[in-house]
Amino acid sequence: MSERNTVLRSLHDVGLAAWFGGSLMGAVDLNGAAKAQGDSWEDSARIASTGWAMWAPVGAAAIGVHLIGSTGLLAVNATRVVTQQGVAASTLAKTVLTGAALAATAYTRVLGKKIELASSGNPKDAEKGDHIPVDTRQAERHLSYAQWAVPALTCGLIVLNAVHSEQQRPAQQLYGMLRRARTLAPYVVRSHHWSPLH
Numbered sequence: 001m002s003e004r005n006t007v008l009r010s011l012h013d014v015g016l017a018a019w020f021g022g023s024l025m026g027a028v029d030l031n032g033a034a035k036a037q038g039d040s041w042e043d044s045a046r047i048a049s050t051g052w053a054m055w056a057p058v059g060a061a062a063i064g065v066h067l068i069g070s071t072g073l074l075a076v077n078a079t080r081v082v083t084q085q086g087v088a089a090s091t092l093a094k095t096v097l098t099g100a101a102l103a104a105t106a107y108t109r110v111l112g113k114k115i116e117l118a119s120s121g122n123p124k125d126a127e128k129g130d131h132i133p134v135d136t137r138q139a140e141r142h143l144s145y146a147q148w149a150v151p152a153l154t155c156g157l158i159v160l161n162a163v164h165s166e167q168q169r170p171a172q173q174l175y176g177m178l179r180r181a182r183t184l185a186p187y188v189v190r191s192h193h194w195s196p197l198h
Contacts, residue, residue: 005076008072008073009071014065015065015069017060019150020154026055027148030052042119047119049112051130053116090167097156097157101184111143114136114139116135
């Protein structure tokens, strides 16, 4: 009842692990170290911005790898989503959380870019920063909260991934399919007995 999809699972899990771990490390260690080592707000912002800029391509690759794995797993498990009770709900929850995590990641990147440009001594960077529709103080305040949203949401994805793994046990698949069949049985019976003459 289950198939091996090692490559897709590896892409899904490794990408998600890097996404979660990188965002958590940045919020806890990188930003904290930047505040501790910087002699001024500008110094701290530059240290943190440099670290996040170095991580950004790796983080983007991790997200891309995770999405490839997620899409592939959804395709190969499409039958289970339809026939096994509970799988559709957890899949929908996972999709919503993934979208929220992507939005939070993009938002934190915009806020971080604003702070990076504002802390730069280059006048051209300051001009670029003016095009981002949020002031520096507001960006810093929002970022202090938004930076924790990404690890929280990706942690939720890890939990839902564990739920999916449990749902793939043969006994759980059989139980879920029987529950779905029992749910659909009244509709099938009514459809069978329906006649245009009634």
